[in-house]
Amino acid sequence: MSEEILINITPMETRVALVENGVLQEVHIERTLRRGIVGNIYKGKVVRVLPGMQAAFVDIGLERAAFIHASEVSDREGQAVEAITALLHEGQGLVVQVTKDPIGTKGARLTTHLSIPSRFLVYMPRTPHVGISLKIEDEAERDRLKQVVSACVETEGVDEAGGFILRTAAEAAREEEIRADIRYVRRLWSQISQQTQAAPAPSVIYEDLPLALRTLRDLVCPRTEKIRVDSRETFQKVEIFVQELMPAVQSLLEHYPGERPIFDLYGIEDEIHKALERRVMLKSGGHLVIDQTEAMTTIDVNTGAFVGHRNLEETIFKTNLESAMAIARQLRLRNLGGIIIIDFIDMVDEDHQRQVLRTLEKQLERDHAKTNIIGITELGLVQMTRKRTRESLEQILCEPCPCCTGRGIQKTPESVCYEIFREILREARAYQAGAYTVLASQAVIDRLLDEESGNVADLEIFIERPIRFQVETVYTQEQYDVVLM
Structure with missing residues (x-):
């Protein structure tokens, strides 16, 4: 591989x-x-405490206040989590880290359990604990890594509390590489600590790479x-x-x-x-239908034109096996997160069910996001979760279509503008032309002449040709043409 x-x-x-x-x-x-702001550390101010939700809103300088749950403030776990009113009060300053970007109408999610990632490990300055990624399964290697970290921490001679989580990339890493990472995150944390003392609230203290x-x-x-x-x-x-x-x-x-x-x-x-289309065609002739909603993502498996060679059960089994591999790829490609429900075609044979689930699990092992397959419901649906920290591909590139009251999607004027820029570059490299005329919708032309005017000017200098614009009222937002003059 x-x-x-x-x-x-x-x-x-x-x-x-x-x-x-x-x-x-x-x-x-x-x-x-x-x-994106995941991983950023802010000095914020508590603006509202919600006892009923065991949570609070924190102003970190964004358009919408961010959200923090009591469990992300307290050091206790489970039922022992302290009441939010005992932990926070309005007007209080708070150093927090973003764990989830603002998505849709929801504000960013926060934690006070700060962490600083590097190549091989994650440093947790407020948690005295050493952990190792579950993806490193070899017990001898896990023991070696624990010993290496302990040795590095002792020889570095740092008294301050703090813990580490060894990432999957640390497998087989040399001691000097891990030592260099520990020095790097300690140095970074020292800078962050100094900035925290002097910075006003709200303000950003540290931005991820x-x-x-x-x-x-x-x-x-x-x-x-x-x-x-x-x-x-x-x-x-x-x-x-x-x-x-x-x-x-x-x-x-x-x-x-x-x-x-x-x-x-x-x-x-x-x-x-x-990856922006609902339907995903399979090589066998079957297909997937993927629907992303605010609450969850549903994936429906269909045999389509595939009829198999022997019997219906064989057809269903082969389609489901191929679908399991395709679904694992689509989850990564589209960056789908949260609750995911997969409706495989009903299988009578329990061994077939196990093989399909095993195939899905095996394919998801390479996923960088944390996944958890919960199992098959009484209705034959596979329930799973995938950790969501950033917007999906669809949420980045598209917006709800005003023509269908949110039932469909279309690319944003920004996305279409960038496609037009790439198309002009492509044409400029392939053909000689005196000038270029862009035909597009009103919204796209408006953006090209306003927010993107600086980029247009840079592009004209780069290709050494003028670019003209013409509104086509019959064009949809995603439609455009680049005409060589």
Whole structure:
């Protein structure tokens, strides 16, 4: 199993693709104007305490107040969690970390149990505990890692409390690599502590790494064979980051200077478009129907045109097996989180049911997000959860369609603008033209002439050609044409 990480950089956004054996498995998008805040540490102020919900709202300087539950403030667990009124009061200052981005109408989720991640471990300055990722199953390796951390902490001679969680990437890591990580997170925590003393509330104390660097920290694993970056400037930043924190990864880095966009080279753009559709076609002729709602995501499995060669049970079993593999990939690709209900085609044979569930579990082992398969209900539905910390691909790229009162989705004017920019770059590299005319809807043209005017000007300088705009009232928001003049 080989992996490649592709990093596509433009001034407007950073996009990362994780490709396994030539097949896209994950896409991460971070827009310059709308960066995610998971992992950021803030000095906030409690604005409202809700005894009935055992929670409070905290102002951390965002448009909407963030939410914190009593269990994320108290050091006790389960039924022993203290009352929120005993823990917090209005006007109180509070140092918190974001665990979930604001999604839809919901504000960010917070915790006071701070953690600072590095390549091999997560430092918890307020929790004196050493834990190891459950994905490291070898007992001898788990013991070795515990001893390495204990030895490192003792030789570093630091008295302050704090604990560590060894990440999956720490498996087989050398002692000096873990020692370097411990020094890094301790140094970072010292800076954060100093800033906390002087900063007013609300204010940001620490921001997590930008997507390109976060990707290297979180996604690189022993299976990673190549990391390709299509921006010279970002490549240089990545090189410096890798030299300091991940020297073993240096040989995997590669700058991609090609004329053809890197995502086109690997067929990523087409896969992203497919990942926004409800229906996912299977090779057998069957298909999945994926519906994402605020409460949960439902996935329906259908045999479609697949009729099998022997009998109905064989047809159903083969379709469900293929679906289990496809579903695991779609959860990662679309970044679907929360409660997920899968309606496999009913199977009579219990052994078939076990094999399908086992296949799903096996495929989910490579998922970087925490997943939990709860089992099959009396109705034959598979219940599972997948940890949700950031918006799904659909939530980033799309918005509810006003024409269908929210029943469907459409790409935002921002997304369409960026598609137009990429199309113009593609055309400029392939054909010689005196100028370009963009035909699009009113909303898209308005954005191109307003918020994106600076990017348009930069693009005109880069391609050395003028770009004109024309509103087409019959075009939908997603429709556009780039005409060579």
